[in-house]
Each structure stands twice: as C-alpha cells, then as structure tokens.
Amino acid sequence: MDDLPSLTTAETAARLGVKPASLYAYVSRGLLTRMRTAHGSRFDALEVERFARSRRRADPVGVVPGSPLMVLDTDIALIEDGNLYFRGHDALELTRERSFERLARWIWGQPDSAAPFVVDSDAWDAARSLAAAVPGDAALTRMRAAVLGLGAHAAGADTAATPQAAVRAGERLLAVLPRVVGGSAGFAEESVAKTLAVALSGRESTPELVAVMDRALGLAIDHDLAVSTLAARVAASARSSAYASVSAALAAFDSPLHGTVSRDAVVLLRRVHAGQSPARALRAGDTARFGIPGFGHRIYRGPDPRALAILEDIAALDHDGSVRGAVAQLSAAVRDRAGLHPNIDLALAALVLAGGLRDDAGVVLFGIGRVVGWIAHIADEYQRAPMRLRPQGRYTGP
Template identity: 50%
Template sequence: MPTTPELPRLTAAQAAARLGIKQATLYAYVSRGLLGRERTVAGSTFDPLEVEGFARARRRDSAAGPTETRTPTTGGAAGSPLMVLDTDIAQIADDELFYRGRPVAELIDRPLGEVAAWLWHAPGDAAESGAALLDSAAVATARSLVAALPRDSSLLDRIQTTVTGLAAVDPLRYNASADGLRRTGALLLAGIPRALSPVAAPHPASTAELLWPALTERAPTAAGIRALGAALMLLIDHDLAVSTLAARVAASARASGYAVVTAALGAFDSPLHGNASRAAAAMLAAVVAGATPGSALGAAIRDSGGVPGFGQGMYDGADARALTLLPLIAAIDGSAPTLAALDAVAAEVERRAGRLFPNIDLALAALALATGMRPDAGAAIFAVGRLVGWVAHALDEYEQRPMRLRPRGHYIGPRPRGLDRGIRP
C-alpha cells in the first residue's frame, strides 16, 4: 500500500500564532494534555490538523461560554472587547442560517437586489433602482480607473478602486443619512459588477449575470448563474465578522456610505477573512491536476498556516452555507472532477482531524474551479454579497447613539518617565 504523506508540522511559534495565544499558554495546554507535541533537537512541533481542531473548539466554547467569563465593561469574553452587539439581521440557530427569521436556503433564487431592499427597509429592487441612478459617465470613470491598475491586480483591488471612482463623481457622496446610505448601497450594488465587467451589461440582468464576465471567460450557463446568485445570497451576512464590525464602527462615526464600505473592505481584504477561499482553490486545483489529497493539503497548510476551507466555529456541524451551495455546483456541467477533489480532501481531513467540516470558503473555491473563474473570484463574490450586509448593519448603526463604538483603552505600558518626581511627561 502507498504511504500517506506526512503533513508539515507547525513550530511552537506557528501553533501559538494560529491559536492567537502566547507560547507559554501553548505549553500550558500541552502540560494539561489538551494538545500533543513532538520534541526534536530543533524544538517542539505540532500537528496542524490537531491545532486547527483545537482552535475551532476554543472558538465554539468562547461563543457559548458562561456569563461569568464576560468582561462587565465590554460585554465580551475576557480579552475580546466589543464581542456582543445587538443585531436583527442574521441568526444561526440549529446549524441553520436565517435572515430576519427567514431561512436563507429559501431565498437563494430571489433577486439579490430585492433581498437587499428588504434588509435595507427600502421599496422595490435595490439593484434596479441603483441602475436607474447610475450615470454612464460614473461607470466610465470607474472603468478607466480599474483599467489603469496593473494587469495582475486582484479583483478586490478593482472593487476598492470602483468604490473610490463612483464616490469621486457622486455629488451626494457625503449624505450620511439613512436615505443616503440606501442610495449609495444601491449604486454600488449596480455599479461594481458593471465597472468590473469587460463586456457591456445586458438589460435587464441579475447581479450574478452582471458579475459573471468579470470572473470567468466561459459563457454563462443557467446552472452556473444560479450557483453564483445563490453564493451572493448566502454571503450577505453571518453574525459580526470583522469587516461587518468595521462597517459599524465607521457608521458609528456617521461616515458616508462609500466610507462605510471602504472601511469594511479594508478589514475584508485579509487571508483570514475575504481571501480565505483563494488558498482553498489552489488546494483543490492541485488535486484535480493529479496531486494526492495529502500532498495538496500539506502544501496548503505550509503556505497558509492553517487548513483552508475547513472549520466554522459558528456551527456544531458543517457550515450551512456550504451545504446549500455544493449541490448547486454539482448541477454545473463539468463540475465532477472538482467535487471529487473536494470529497477526497474532506475525507483526508476527517481521517486526520475528525470533526472539521467544509466551510463556505471551500464551496466558493469549488464554484470558481468548476466554472473556470479566476483564483480570486471567491473573494469578489464574497465582497459583492457582503456589501448588502454591510449596508444593512450601517443602517442599524445610524439609529444608535453616535460614536458608541469608540472603546476606551486600558494602558498597560511602562510608567511615564518623570511621573515619580512630579514632572509631567
């Protein structure tokens, strides 16, 4: 029988960084039997899948921890300020995702603009109303800015540039009111796919149809468009991700809609959030090209420091969004090799790590690979869908007391020099 390739082990520094703890805490977990390690002359090493599973368990325990572990002044777990904010947008219950009480799985075939208007408490279809407000010169400006970027610029670079371009020519860009925020959201939802697309937009067209040419050179199919539209819907909101919190912080300071989205994109453009599907796509592509699941997994762990596409601490089982999206990908012609690769990697992860399930990043990677999309297409899909959620959260924050998300720091640095002698620093 062929031997299973060993995954690259993590150093103590890498394991501690993955868990977000100090190395002393890492060794305390080892001494309590919570984590295994191997000692070599070069130092201690750790199994990356065991570390990943332990990280997921810690996130789940923190989310459901007893109230006495909460910090009274912040409402969050110790060391985690601003962990609890009221929200009426997304809820995860019994491993199912809901938007305002409606199962998201029931919304996947609805127009994104229609659901956006519902979440924004606005009449009609937000994408259609945005298209009516869009000036052709504004789209041309955004396209020219995108065209000036280097050829290898990422789709997120292009989205951020589009937001800047549309803002620069909008005379009402500083309208920091609820109506102004809804208007900006509608403009961006209609304008971003049009500015990114290399072809003229058909009319009428869904957000998925508009976005498709920016992601792949393949001709669109009904199954592909349906899967892309479902992905956009599934990604609207998911509790308080870091980008959503960034959007709320900007809205707390009464930033305009363009500034809110720009702030959110800054937190979103990161390997642990918006870009997570790219490493998963590379891993699946390697298996499709002939690599063994173990070697592809090992390379992904070596390059990203974790297991891309697996684990979501908000669920006890599998990520509900992945469970909804994967069957739609299976309906796309030619998707069988991609899904076979996904199943092979998932089986390898389960064998080595146990209860570590595929998440939405792996499903986005599979969608991109099955449709010939760019490797970073998942990030763009994620950003366009999450735009709807950012605006919904900003609208809610506009109704709260201004600047309420400005926390106070607790200084723990060195004592100012001269203070003991009565001299002000």
C-alpha cells in the same frame, strides 16, 4: 507522520494564541504531539486544529478567549441552531426563491423588483477611471478603487448620513462593482450574477452558472457582525458617508482571515482535484498558517449551511463529479483528523473549479454579496446615536 501537514513551533503558538512555553506545557501534558526534526520541532496541523477547536467548546458561540466582548443589536441576520436567517426568514429558502436583486431590495426595505441595478454614465466613468489605474488584475483592489471613485463623484444628499443615501449608494455599488471586475467598457443592464459570470469566466455565461452564482451572492449577504461589518458600522457611527463606510469594510475584508480565504481554499482543493492525496495537498505550501482554508467556523459547531447549499447547487456544473469528489476526499481527511467541517470558503472554491472561474472569483462573489449587508448595517447605524461605537481603552503600560 511525515505525510501530514506540519507547523513550526512559532506557527503553532501563533495559531493557538499562546507563548511557546505554554505550547510545550501542552506537549508535556500529552495534549499535543511534538515531532522532532533536524530543523526543530514540528506539529501536526490537523491535530493543532482539533486542539484549538476543543479549547473553544466551553466558550459562548462566536467568542474567542481574550477578545473584548461587544454585543450590538441587529435585525438583519440571525444564526441559531446551525441555521442562518435573514430578517427572520430562512436564508437558504430565500436565496432559492429570490434573485440577488430582489433579495437586496428586500433586505433594504425597498419595493420588490428583479430589475438590474443601473448607474449614470458620469458615475460609471468616475469609478472606472480609478479602477483602471490599478496595476495588474487584482479584482478586490479594483473594487476598492471603484468605491473611492464613486464616493468622490457623489456629493450633497448622496453622501449624507441617512438610510436613504446609504441605499442609493448600495444601488450604485451593485451596478458598478461587477463591471469593474472584468474591466468592462460599458454598462449593459444585466443582473449582477450574469455580469460576474462573464467577467470571472472570460466567456459567455450559461443559465446554470448564473443560477449558482446568484445564490452564492445571496448567501454571502450577511453573517452577524463579521469584522468587515463591524468596520462599516464603526465608520457609520462616526457619520462617514456610505461610500467611506463601505471602504472601511473592504479594508477589513481584504485579509487572509476573512475575505480572501477562498483564494487559499482554491489552491488546496485544486491540488486534491489534480490527484494529490489530501495529506500531501495540505502539507504543500502555506495552507495551514491561519488554519485549514475552507474548514471550520467560529460560530458553527457543525457544517456551515451556506456551504452545504452551494456544494449541492454545483452539481449542475460539475458534470463528471470530479470537483465534488475532491471536496469529499478533502473533507473526510480534515474531519477525521481535525473535527472540522467545510465552510463557505471551500464551497466558493468548489464553484471556482466547477465553473471554470478565475481563482479570485470566490473573493469577488463574497465581497459583492456582502455589500448588501454592509449597506443595511450602515443604514441602521445612521439611526442610532452617533459615535456610540467608540470604545474606552484600558491602559496597561508602564
């Protein structure tokens, strides 16, 4: 078992959400295998993932034991029988038939148009000035700064808590965010996917790359009430502006358990692509601390349909098949040992490798695509009773 990824006692207990005493009770009952080493007990990370998954099978889909149950009405995304639907239509079909721009406008209830989103030069300058102040080249941090800049520039009707103001904010965000990622000096009227293809690859785009990125953006639009979406709705419930609500969403999105997982999946997949065995690749570094990056989903019991669609599309970029081969090797190892299937984060990592993109490209695509869903949820929340998402605490102290 030395070649398998392993976790410490503390890491395993944290992964399962139990105390070490409970963990050792599992060991004594033969439910988990403990490896004794000179540095203490170790646990096979893939066995832990399989055990964690088995403990959830009796629970309703999407519910984690011990978490407060909140059910909100939504007509934006539906996940049923392993399929994803946007406003009652199959998401895989929609993203195959419509560009990201058309899909965004349709989600928002706007007239059908494939025209690029545009922004006036003053708003662009406000966003760019704050984004440029961010040290280094952290795309997600630059995006968060740009949202603050746009919010500071907006005034009056543009910050009102109305569905119309939310949609106007969404249009500005989709015009600006793809350009600040690459530190663009201008704002030529190009599609979101084409702008990002250049910004994230550092070279001229190809139609094949733009097409795959466009579909990935569309598939990221919404996925029930993810923590970032809930954060956006909570802020909107308190009648924050759409810019402030998207800032709240991005704060929750910028996390190793939600929006930035694909960055870790890139590291893992690149090791296998470079020739490491899946076991060695999984064992190296810290890839199993929050689960296996790119695998498993709390909603899907089988494969993530978004991942299947993107992995199929990257055949147009992966000319020698090496990236898909690495995905197959890694997926087989994780499925056999942990019973987990690839999710959208692994598919985005595969797109990074096949498209020659920067390592955080998957995070950027996921975040910018999700802006469309956040705006739709914010607009919907503005039409409901204010402050309805203020839960009541239950005191448990002395």
